[in-house]
Amino acid sequence: xxxxxxxxxxxxxxxxxxxxxxxxxxxxxxxxxxxxxxxxxxxxxxxxxxxxxxxxxxxxxxxxxxxxxxxxxxxxxxxxxxxxxxxxxxxxxxxxxxxxxxxxxxxxxxxxxxxxxxxxxxxxxxxxxxxxxxxxxxxxxxxxxxxxxxxxxxxxxxxxxxxxxxxxxxxxxxxxxxxxxxxxxxxxxxxxxxxxxxxxxxxxxxxxxxxxxxxxxxxxxxxxxxxxxxxxxxxxxxxxxxxxxxxxxxxxxxxxxxxxxxxxxxxxxxxxxxxxxxxxxxxxxxxxxxxxxxxxxxxxxxxxxxxxxxxxxxxxxxxxxxxxxxxxxxxxxxxxxxxxxxxxxxxxxxxxxxxxxxxxxxxxxxxxxxxxxxxxxxxxxxxxxxxxxxxxxxxxxxxxxxxxxxxxxxxxxxxxxxxxxxxxxxxxxxxxxxxxxxxxxxxxxxxxxxxxxxxxxxxxxxxxxxxxxxxxxxxxxxxxxxxxxxxxxxxxxxxxxxxxxxxxxxxxxxxxxxxxxxxxxxxxxxxxxxxxxxxxxxxxxxxxxxxxxxxxxxxxxxxxxx
Numbered sequence: 274x275x276x277x278x279x280x281x282x283x284x285x286x287x288x289x290x291x292x293x294x295x296x297x298x299x300x301x302x303x304x305x306x307x308x309x310x311x312x313x314x315x316x317x318x319x320x321x322x323x324x325x326x327x328x329x330x331x332x333x334x335x336x337x338x339x340x341x342x343x344x345x346x347x348x349x350x351x352x353x354x355x356x357x358x359x360x361x362x363x364x365x366x367x368x369x370x371x372x373x374x375x376x377x378x379x380x381x382x383x384x385x386x387x388x389x390x391x392x393x394x395x396x397x398x399x400x401x402x403x404x405x406x407x408x409x410x411x412x413x414x415x416x417x418x419x420x421x422x423x424x425x426x427x428x429x430x431x432x433x434x435x436x437x438x439x440x441x442x443x444x445x446x447x448x449x450x451x452x453x454x455x456x457x458x459x460x461x462x463x464x465x466x467x468x469x470x471x472x473x474x475x476x477x478x479x480x481x482x483x484x485x486x487x488x489x490x491x492x493x494x495x496x497x498x499x500x501x502x503x504x505x506x507x508x509x510x511x512x513x514x515x516x517x518x519x520x521x522x523x524x525x526x527x528x529x530x531x532x533x534x535x536x537x538x539x540x541x542x543x544x545x546x547x548x549x550x551x552x553x554x555x556x557x558x559x560x561x562x563x564x565x566x567x568x569x570x571x572x573x574x575x576x577x578x579x580x581x582x583x584x585x586x587x588x589x590x591x592x593x594x595x596x597x598x599x600x601x602x603x604x605x606x607x608x609x610x611x612x613x614x615x616x617x618x619x620x621x622x623x624x625x626x627x628x629x630x631x632x633x634x635x636x637x638x639x640x641x642x643x644x645x646x647x648x649x650x651x652x653x654x655x656x657x658x659x660x661x662x663x664x665x666x667x668x669x670x671x672x673x674x675x676x677x678x679x680x681x682x683x684x685x686x687x688x689x690x691x692x693x694x695x696x697x698x699x700x701x702x703x704x705x706x707x708x709x710x711x712x713x714x715x716x717x718x719x720x721x722x723x724x725x726x727x728x729x730x731x732x733x734x735x736x737x738x739x740x741x742x743x744x745x746x747x748x749x750x751x752x753x754x755x756x757x758x759x760x761x762x763x764x765x766x767x768x769x770x771x772x773x774x775x776x777x778x779x780x781x782x783x784x785x786x787x788x789x790x791x792x793x794x795x796x797x798x799x800x801x802x803x804x805x806x807x808x809x810x811x812x813x814x815x816x817x818x819x820x821x822x823x824x825x826x827x828x829x830x831x832x833x834x835x
């Protein structure tokens with residue numbers, strides 16, 4: 274069976290592009306809400322996470338996935354039909370239970386059930402794809418349809434499909450066993466033997482009405498049926514169990530002989546489609562749902578990696594949208610554009626706290642993750658060159674290593690980035706160097722920005738240092754590079770009651786207006802607000818008491834305090 278996400282020769286190589294890399298960047302980019310949205314039931318979250326983290330560099334593979342997602346978005350009936358087959362595929366992907374792994378006749382019934390599920394699931398998959406055939410465009414889904422048709426038309430599977438009803442009928446002859454139990458003088462079980470094997474299954478006790486109307490129900494018990502726990506109720510080493518196996522051997526021998534012909538029929542390759550379909554179906558559902566809420570998704574144009582371009586029109590934070598929708602506060606998310614190209618690949622981003630800088634940074638990184646996984650990206654238009662690595666440095670809780678302070682760790686992380694990143698990498702630095710003085714941070718920041726320009730990678734350097742952001746043009750003359758350093762700002766609108774963040778990120782110089790006063794006011798940190806809080810708690814003098822105190826300290830003409 275074919276793989277949907279990778280060409281056959283690359284099957285099983287998920288994550289090849291991220292070997293040796295830390296997974297911390299996935300946390301920094303807030304990828305987990307997207308993983309959960311794709312895999313709603315949490316069955317294959319690890320697989321979904323691995324595909325997103327892979328950062329596929331092969332434009333042909335990315336296009337294969339894009340085509341499949343496009344079809345599943347456009348054909349919800351096909352998506353629903355495939356989703357309905359996921360439980361069966363999951364069962365086929367699992368090894369047989371331990372009971373079925375026992376030698377002898379007790380392996381036969383699970384094997385027959387497995388083969389029945391295999392044939393029925395393959396037929397249902399083929400039927401779902403054939404029903405969508407008039408509008409199905411994705412080459413990989415068409416390849417799957419061809420592979421399924423070829424499989425079901427093969428001599429072995431056709432013979433299997435013909436034989437299965439007979440095999441099932443043969444097994445159904447053994448529905449129950451009648452035991453004869455001898456009692457001793459104390460009415461305790463003394464010995465037992467198998468009396469008969471019957472097609473009918475025993476039931477619990479009949480109702481009162483049933484007992485009054487008829488006595489012809491020998492399969493009805495006198496007491497409720499006692500359910501056997503998985504293989505613990507009956508030991509396979511018990512002599513009765515061995516006797517039963519011997520008796521059943523006569524019933525199942527034709528089944529065993531027939532199954533010998535189908536030893537080479539392997540069902541697990543069909544089951545291996547399950548995680549890939551979960552990824553594709555979940556992604557298509559996510560796109561449909563978010564579009565229905567009024568947000569744009571675009572199929573990105575995959576540019577050559579050497580072009581090192583990232584162009585996003587009206588992009589936004591997908592995790593933020595998902596959280597707002599989950600909380601019922603779908604009030605709209607402000608979009609912004611991203612432009613990393615030959616003119617400017619390295620940007621500083623400055624602006625007010627809570628102005629959207631971190632959200633913008635994450636949206637840029639997540640756009641690459643989605644695009645390289647073969648999925649649509651948030652926004653109305655996108656053109657992206659695949660990146661070989663996403664290197665991040667985000668603020669973290671205090672956890673300095675022994676002998677290292679916070680600045681040491683940040684410096685070591687930055688040094689690692691320069692030791693590993695290439696011109697095709699994406700570097701996202703969110704408020705680095707905050708653990709040192711502004712002047713020292715500015716000096717180190719200059720060198721980091723110049724190093725990123727010299728490397729030629731795409732980079733975003735979020736900073737609270739407005740002076741550093743204003744130096745972008747001057748830094749372009751300090752070191753040679755294939756593209757320039759530019760300045761972005763989180764936009765602020767001036768209002769009568771103070772500055773207000775718009776949450777849009779645009780090219781420009783730092784505006785010089787601090788949004789800190791608005792943040793302080795929001796949290797009640799203006800002096801008047803602080804005093805009001807303290808007075809309401811009665812831990813500070815009231816306004817009238819303060820006024821009385823002021824009068825009490827007025828000095829009379831003789832210079833002594835009153």
